[in-house]
Amino acid sequence: MKMLLPGLIAIVLAACAAVPEKKSVDSNALYSRLGGAAGVEAVVDAALRRIHGDLRINIFFEKSDLADVRRLLIEQICAATGGPCTYSGRSMEEAHSGMNLTDQDFDIFVEDLVAAMTEVKVSPELQQELLALFGPMRPQVVGQ
Ligand code: HEM
Numbered sequence: 001m002k003m004l005l006p007g008l009i010a011i012v013l014a015a016c017a018a019v020p021e022k023k024s025v026d027s028n029a030l031y032s033r034l035g036g037a038a039g040v041e042a043v044v045d046a047a048l049r050r051i052h053g054d055l056r057i058n059i060f061f062e063k064s065d066l067a068d069v070r071r072l073l074i075e076q077i078c079a080a081t082g083g084p085c086t087y088s089g090r091s092m093e094e095a096h097s098g099m100n101l102t103d104q105d106f107d108i109f110v111e112d113l114v115a116a117m118t119e120v121k122v123s124p125e126l127q128q129e130l131l132a133l134f135g136p137m138r139p140q141v142v143g144q
Pocket residue numbers: 057060061063064065068069072073076088089090091095096101105106107109134135137138141
């Protein structure tokens with residue numbers, strides 16, 4: 001038995017090393033149907049381009065690190081749609097605190113997001129699924 005133990009440990013370690021440390025993603029998850037990482041990135045890039053060029057709300061982003069906002073939005077959408085990510089940003093209340101955003105600002109943000117999704121050819125059905133996940137965040141974003 002004493003002789004066998006190191007061999008057994010070696011086998012177990014080799015088996016562990018062989019299993020890739022990747023969270024499995026359900027092929028039916030919204031994340032997969034959006035096109036995985038590339039799909040989510042395309043949505044966020046198109047949305048941020050529109051928001052950045054939107055004179056009605058771009059002032060809010062004047063002092064923001066857009067690369068940071070991009071990274072966190074990708075993470076958040078990936079996590080919320082069943083992708084293999086963990087959101088590492090602040091809570092929605094904290095992230096938008098001091099901005100005093102109105103319902104109108106929120107509607108414009110959603111309008112830009114919808115236009116972006118249409119631009120990158122996300123179907124209306126998938127757009128609705130994504131909006132159903134983020135629409136309920138309105139009270140955590142508006143009036144903070
Ligand atoms: C459901 C709607 C929204 C979601 C899911 C969302 C998500 C996020 C996320 C994930 C961040 C980064 C968090 C962090 O810095 O830790 C962020 C930051 C930010 N959001 Fe939103 N947001 C929403 C609505 C809005 C709206 C309506 C506006 C303005 C019109 C806005 C303006 C900003 C700005 C300016 C920042 C950067 C804050 C900073 O630089 O400190 N967001 N948002």
